[in-house]
Amino acid sequence: MSDDRKNTGAPDRDRINLNEDYEVQYWVQTLGITRDELKAAVEAVGPTANAVREHLRK
Template structure:
């Protein structure tokens, strides 16, 4: 089934696909990492949305609050 571009969230919410701009936008809006941080997390833990979210939260906690 082709992606329905009227939906703003990923079709398969359990996976993140960097090839789809709207999925990258959704993730960066939801979790607030930079695109580079999102790419790094995907390389580290794979495409699982839950694993990426956990990785990003841990890395953001380790780096301290935003200024």
């Protein structure tokens, strides 16, 4: 089943989906980084939020 684009509540806290604008906005705001920084972090360590947070701390 595909995502319901009308249901834009809080995104899955364990994964970062770069294909959904509302999720990208959430993570950019939550992590205090730019879209480009978020994309680079996800490409470097994968889409899990914990891995991205660890990567950003370095």
